[in-house]
Amino acid sequence: MIDDNKVIDTLEALESFLRLVDNGGLGIKNAAGVALATNNSDGRPFVAVLDDNHQLLLGRWVTQEVFDNGKDLVRTGPNKLN
Structure with missing residues (x-):
């Protein structure tokens, strides 16, 4: 399911999204x-x-822009880049 109303448009927003996924903040199971x-x-x-x-x-x-520049962030995770 892709939410058509939400577009991640900065690397900071991508990092926040990844943190939410890592922390279970979106309620996603498995x-x-x-x-x-x-x-x-x-x-x-x-x-x-x-x-x-x-x-x-x-x-x-x-x-x-996020797709082109966020690959390392997705690959390593938000906590491992800093």
Whole structure:
């Protein structure tokens, strides 16, 4: 499920989103990982919260700038960069 009304448009907002996922603040059960991806139908970038079977639990659209520059943040996690 991707929330069409919420777009992450800064790296700070991406970091906040990742912290919420890590801390269980979004109420997501069985979250196993986070990835940046693109929508197959239109190429629009988003951040995906995935379960153990790599199924999408939650997605938020991101701007192209966040997609291009947030890969390390997603890969290492918000707590490991600082």
